[in-house]
Structure formats: C-alpha cells, structure tokens
Amino acid sequence: MGKNKSFGENFEELDDRPAARSTAPSLADLWNRRIARRGFLAGMGKAALLATASPAILSLAACDETPKAAPDDIFGFEPVPHGIDGDHHVPADHLSDILLRWGDPVVKDAPDFDIRNQTAAAQLAQFGYNNDFIGFVPLPFGSNASDRGLLCVHHEYTNDDLMHPGYPADNPASFYTQEIVDIAMAAHGGSIVEVARGEDGKWQVVRDSEYNRRITPLATEMTISGPAAGHPRLQTGEDPTGRRVMGTFNNCAGGITPWGTWLMSEENFNFYFLGENADETEAENHSRMGVPGSRSYPWGHFHKRFNLAAEPREPNRYGWVVEVDPLDPASMPVKRTALGRFKHEGCENALTKDGRLVVYMGDDQAFEYLYKFVTAGKVSAKREENASLLDEGTLYVARFEEDGSGRWLPLTFGENGLDEANGFTSQADLMIETRRAADLLGATPLDRPEDVEPNDLTGKVYVALTNSKERTETDAVNPRPANLWGQIVEIEPQGGDHASTAFAWNLIVKCGDPAFPSIGAEWHPDTGSDGWFACPDNLAVDAKGRLWVATDQGSGWHAASGTADGLYALATAGGKRGTARQIFRAPVGAEVCGPCFTPDGTALFIAVQHPAADGAKNYKGFERASTFDDPATRWPDFEPDMPPRPSVVVITAKNGGPVGG
Ligand code: FEO
Ligand code: CA
Ligand code: CA
Numbered sequence: 001m002g003k004n005k006s007f008g009e010n011f012e013e014l015d016d017r018p019a020a021r022s023t024a025p026s027l028a029d030l031w032n033r034r035i036a037r038r039g040f041l042a043g044m045g046k047a048a049l050l051a052t053a054s055p056a057i058l059s060l061a062a063c064d065e066t067p068k069a070a071p072d073d074i075f076g077f078e079p080v081p082h083g084i085d086g087d088h089h090v091p092a093d094h095l096s097d098i099l100l101r102w103g104d105p106v107v108k109d110a111p112d113f114d115i116r117n118q119t120a121a122a123q124l125a126q127f128g129y130n131n132d133f134i135g136f137v138p139l140p141f142g143s144n145a146s147d148r149g150l151l152c153v154h155h156e157y158t159n160d161d162l163m164h165p166g167y168p169a170d171n172p173a174s175f176y177t178q179e180i181v182d183i184a185m186a187a188h189g190g191s192i193v194e195v196a197r198g199e200d201g202k203w204q205v206v207r208d209s210e211y212n213r214r215i216t217p218l219a220t221e222m223t224i225s226g227p228a229a230g231h232p233r234l235q236t237g238e239d240p241t242g243r244r245v246m247g248t249f250n251n252c253a254g255g256i257t258p259w260g261t262w263l264m265s266e267e268n269f270n271f272y273f274l275g276e277n278a279d280e281t282e283a284e285n286h287s288r289m290g291v292p293g294s295r296s297y298p299w300g301h302f303h304k305r306f307n308l309a310a311e312p313r314e315p316n317r318y319g320w321v322v323e324v325d326p327l328d329p330a331s332m333p334v335k336r337t338a339l340g341r342f343k344h345e346g347c348e349n350a351l352t353k354d355g356r357l358v359v360y361m362g363d364d365q366a367f368e369y370l371y372k373f374v375t376a377g378k379v380s381a382k383r384e385e386n387a388s389l390l391d392e393g394t395l396y397v398a399r400f401e402e403d404g405s406g407r408w409l410p411l412t413f414g415e416n417g418l419d420e421a422n423g424f425t426s427q428a429d430l431m432i433e434t435r436r437a438a439d440l441l442g443a444t445p446l447d448r449p450e451d452v453e454p455n456d457l458t459g460k461v462y463v464a465l466t467n468s469k470e471r472t473e474t475d476a477v478n479p480r481p482a483n484l485w486g487q488i489v490e491i492e493p494q495g496g497d498h499a500s501t502a503f504a505w506n507l508i509v510k511c512g513d514p515a516f517p518s519i520g521a522e523w524h525p526d527t528g529s530d531g532w533f534a535c536p537d538n539l540a541v542d543a544k545g546r547l548w549v550a551t552d553q554g555s556g557w558h559a560a561s562g563t564a565d566g567l568y569a570l571a572t573a574g575g576k577r578g579t580a581r582q583i584f585r586a587p588v589g590a591e592v593c594g595p596c597f598t599p600d601g602t603a604l605f606i607a608v609q610h611p612a613a614d615g616a617k618n619y620k621g622f623e624r625a626s627t628f629d630d631p632a633t634r635w636p637d638f639e640p641d642m643p644p645r646p647s648v649v650v651i652t653a654k655n656g657g658p659v660g661g
C-alpha cells in the first residue's frame with residue numbers, strides 16, 4: 001500500500017495493467033479482416049458514406065431507418081446533472097433511503113456498531129465493507145414478490161485506512177495486528193439480509209430473520225466441486241483433500257440463478273497473497289494471475305495460508321465462482337470449478353432454448369477475456385435437482401471478429417491444442433489455468449470486461465468494457481488507444497439461443513464526453529451534456545428491458561469525465577437507442593455498484609462503494625487523500641465522529657410506480 005493512497009486507488013490502477021502471459025496476443029489477423037470489411041462496405045451504396053465508421057455508428061443508422069415502437073419518454077424521470085459533492089442525488093420525483101450501512105447488525109444478536117471499539121467478532125455478525133453486487137431473491141421463494149425478499153450482497157474489499165482511528169498513512173505496516181487483519185477478513189465476503197417494505201412504503205431490514213447470514217473468508221467453510229476438486233494442485237497443508245477451503249473474498253459483480261442460489265465471483269484474489277513462491281511448478285500460473293499482488297494486504301503475516309512460502313498452492317483455491325443457497329442458512333457454499341479460474345466479474349445468467357443454464361462472466365483485467373459456461377443438464381423446476389448442475393458443462397471464451405461476428409471457443413481438454421503438448425494433463429488443469437488455455441485458443445483481449453447482462457426480453461447480452469489506459473493497438477471491439485472511457489458491447493446470439501457458439505456483435509455506445517471529437521465518443525444526440533458517462537461497470541436490466549449502467553472511474557474520474565460516478569439508464573432499442581440519462585449520482589470518492597430491481601421494478605437497490613476514497617485529491621476544495629479523521633465526505637451519516645460508510649441505498653418513485661417511470 002503506497003503512502004497517501006487508499007487500497008481502492010491501488011486496485012483501480014493495477015486492474016489497468018495487463019498480466020504477464022506466455023502467449024502474446026497478435027492482432028495482425030484482426031487488422032487484415034478490418035481492411036477486408038472496409039472493402040465490403042464500399043460496395044453498399046448508402047453505407048459507403050459510413051465506410052470508415054465503426055459498427056456502433058452502423059447500428060445506430062440501421063435503427064434510425066427502422067424505428068421500433070419506442071416512446072420518446074423512455075426515461076420517465078428528470079435527469080440528475082453531472083457534478084461532484086459530498087452527497088448522493090436522485091431526481092426530484094424519486095426518493096432515496098439508506099437501507100444498510102457498513103457495521104449495521106445482520107445476524108441475530110449482532111452487536112450495534114461501535115466505530116471506536118470494533119472487533120472481529122462483532123464484524124462477523126455485522127454488514128461488511130464495500131458493498132458491491134446486490135441480488136434479490138423474492139420471498140416466498142418461487143413468487144414474484146416485490147415487497148419482501150433476501151438481499152444477497154458482496155463485500156468486495158476493505159479500505160482499512162478509512163475504517164480505523166489512528167491508521168498511520170505513512171507507515172501502515174506498523175498498524176496491523178491479528179485482530180485488525182481479522183476485522184478486515186470479517187468485513188469481506190457477503191451478507192444475506194431479509195428486507196421488507198412496510199405499510200408506509202419504506203424498505204427495512206428484518207432484524208430477526210432466520211435467513212440473515214454473513215459469508216466471510218475468516219469463518220465460512222466451503223467445499224470445492226467440479227473438475228478441479230481434489231486435484232493435487234488444490235491440496236495444501238491445511239487441506240490435504242483439496243476439497244475444503246475457508247471462505248471467499250474480493251467478490252465483485254455476481255448473479256442469482258433461476259433456482260434462487262447466489263453466485264459469488266472471486267475477482268482480484270492475487271492482492272491477498274504475499275511472500276516467496278515455494279513451488280516452482282506453479283510459477284508461471286501465479287505470474288499469469290498476478291500472484292503475489294504487487295501491493296498485497298498483510299493477511300499473510302497472520303494467516304500462513306496467504307503466505308506463498310508456506311502454502312504455494314493456496315492461490316489455486318481462489319479465482320472461482322462460489323454458489324451459496326440463501327434459502328438454507330445452514331448450507332455450506334460450494335466453489336464450482338467448472339466455471340473456470342480467473343478474475344471473475346459477474347455471473348448473470350439466461351436459459352438456452354432447450355432449458356440449460358448459461359452463465360456469462362468477464363475477466364476484469366486489461367487484455368483479458370469474456371467467458372460463458374453452458375450446463376450439460378437442464379434446469380429442473382425442483383430446486384434440489386439443480387444442486388450439482390453447475391459441475392458439468394462447457395466453458396467457452398469469446399472471439400470477436402472485425403466484421404461484427406463472433407464465436408464462442410470451447411475450453412475442453414484434448415481439443416484444439418488444449419492437451420499435454422501444451423502442458424495440460426486434464427480438464428482440471430484447464431480450469432486452474434483458464435487464462436492460458438484461452439490465450440492458446442486465440443480469444444480476443446478486451447478493454448477490461450466487467451459485468452455482463454442478458455436481457456431476457458430480447459435475448460441480447462450487454463458487456464461493459466470499462467476502460468484500458470494502456471491499449472496501443474486497436475481493433476473493432478476495442479477501437480480506441482489509451483481508452484480512459486470504455487464502451488458497451490451488444491451481443492446477439494445466433495438464432496436467439498444462448499447455447500449457440502456463433503453471435504453477432506456491435507458497440508452500442510463508446511463512452512466519454514461527446515463534446516470533444518478527439519475522445520471519439522458515440523451516443524445518440526439526445527443524450528445531452530449531462531447524460532453521457534465514462535467507465536461502465538455493473539449492469540442491470542429492469543422489468544421493461546431497459547439497461548442500467550453503473551460507473552466506476554476510480555481515482556481517474558477527473559480525467560475520464562470530471563463528474564462523480566453514477567447510475568444511468570441507456571436506451572438499447574428503437575429510435576432513441578444509444579441515449580443515456582443519469583438517475584443517481586454518488587458522493588465524492590465512491591463508485592456505484594449492484595443495481596438491482598425488485599421484479600416489478602418499484603424498488604431499485606444500489607450499493608455505494610468506498611465513499612470518500614477514490615480520487616479525493618482531485619476534488620476541488622479538498623485536494624488531499626481522505627483519512628479516518630479527515631475524509632472528503634462523511635456520507636451517509638454526516639456525523640462528526642462517524643467516518644464514511646459504504647451503504648445500500650433504496651430508490652423508489654414518489655408515485656409508487658416503477659423506478660425511472
Ligand atoms: Fe471489482 Fe471489476 O470491479
Ligand atoms: Ca465491478
Ligand atoms: Ca469496480
């Protein structure tokens with residue numbers, strides 16, 4: 001952790017850097033196809049005018065010619081203007097309430113939050129830090145209830161410097177004790193919290209709910225299933241079976257399955273490992289995943305499994321997707337190794353035409369890939385029959401062609417060079433080293449794939465590519481060098497079937513300020529000067545099929561946009577396609593995560609992550625790093641003794657109708 005830098009700022013910077021890889025990506029063939037495509041366009045009459053245009057412009061033009069029935073008032077709310085200050089903002093015709101704050105009691109008998117006397121035991125029972133993904137499981141299960149349900153919330157990481165009085169910014173290493181590390185571990189993972197809407201229309205936590213539960217890397221034991229379960233590369237001194245692991249951490253965007261389980265992604269797990277790697281056979285694997293992190297948390301000084309000198313195979317037990325059953329508080333979570341090991345971002349899912357489940361997933365680092373997993377079996381209406389569904393199936397990685405087509409390439413042992421000749425001896429090896437397998441297949445390196453969201457009403461899939469500051473060579477899906485702003489990809493599975501291995505794609509928007517031609521942003525002109533955004537991250541689709549985009553600009557917000565992070569609605573169809581409008585603006589230093597609607601769309605849950613932390617130095621009038629005693633904002637409590645607290649906000653419309661009109 002660098003001096004005067006929050007851990008969050010480090011995350012943002014380090015995500016931008018590509019990982020070391022054995023196979024350098026070659027873009028020569030993509031360039032050749034791009035040139036061929038230009039020749040094809042030149043013969044298309046009207047399209048000749050667009051011969052140098054990107055697929056995004058072409059798709060906008062196509063939509064203008066054949067407008068569908070999209071009303072002009074697709075956004076039924078007044079836009080929230082750009083800007084930055086210490087508070088959050090919603091339109092005047094909407095309400096916002098703080099539903100859950102870091103430290104709020106979650107499990108029965110949890111102690112009240114005592115900021116100056118925090119303990120690991122208390123934190124294990126309280127809402128964790130840096131809320132990210134939010135899932136909503138209606139209660140009773142199987143209903144479409146929109147007044148009662150379980151919120152499943154990730155706690156991605158901790159900003160230790162903003163959590164503890166007396167944290168020494170100039171010498172953090174001196175601060176850590178077993179208890180401080182255990183508090184941090186207890187603040188990671190996830191929370192299951194029952195929430196309900198009262199007769200006054202206000203959402204509240206159900207304090208005594210039997211479902212309320214914390215999932216942590218400190219005290220939640222898990223099993224490992226699928227192709228890599230029990231493999232020697234997952235065996236450690238603490239777990240010679242390779243089938244049991246303590247907890248999960250750095251969980252980012254996730255998903256809820258049709259049978260009501262919660263999929264927790266494991267993203268930047270490398271930042272939790274330190275020390276000298278004691279197993280040379282894992283050196284290349286660890287290097288490809290960035291293990292150890294260049295500025296890791298100090299957990300390894302107090303828990304030896306995070307020290308590579310003691311447990312060099314422990315990192316192989318992270319980077320997976322964890323399935324949790326929120327409806328059974330006694331259930332043990334399961335790491336599903338069939339879904340591959342990488343820096344997982346998002347597990348939103350859809351059904352194939354024949355009833356199998358498809359899970360879409362990004363690998364969030366510069367020049368990494370987009371994946372989907374297709375189950376071998378069909379989803380059963382009896383939820384217990386889906387207990388092992390995610391253990392068998394095919395993992396695919398995406399290749400985007402310059403002509404707007406694409407293919408899903410299977411990561412199957414023994415096929416296409418994924419065999420002994422390339423150092424893979426089993427499907428387990430492929431799953432442990434998913435990135436290297438994807439390199440060999442010629443997958444397309446992307447501008448940091450974050451959340452991936454299918455729209456069940458149209459069958460299309462949206463991918464947030466958040467930014468890639470270090471890109472120099474461009475291609476059609478990553479069209480800008482030094483990309484500070486990101487873009488959103490629309491994927492259309494062939495035949496409207498998520499099982500298909502072929503797809504068409506286009507860029508629905510290229511983000512950034514359209515007022516500056518040098519940025520190369522592309523929006524529908526109705527977006528206006530306060531509707532555009534930069535760095536798309538978490539996505540949601542509401543009951544009407546509208547796409548909602550949360551942004552995370554990190555510490556570079558001032559260069560990417562000059563406005564705070566927010567949540568924006570984006571029109572994806574009809575004559576307004578490519579138009580955006582802001583509905584929520586975050587307080588300074590925060591990113592917006594987890595947008596999640598109730599089934600009827602009348603409540604929108606948002607996770608405000610790391611308020612005061614990111615880029616406070618560029619916040620006019622503050623211009624310094626936030627600390628516990630001197631934060632850029634004390635959102636949401638605004639009490640002199642309380643530091644900023646990551647919190648879940650619930651937004652409702654004043655008229656009681658759907659959020660956003
Ligand atoms: Fe945790 Fe990729 O954002
Ligand atoms: Ca994210
Ligand atoms: Ca993020």
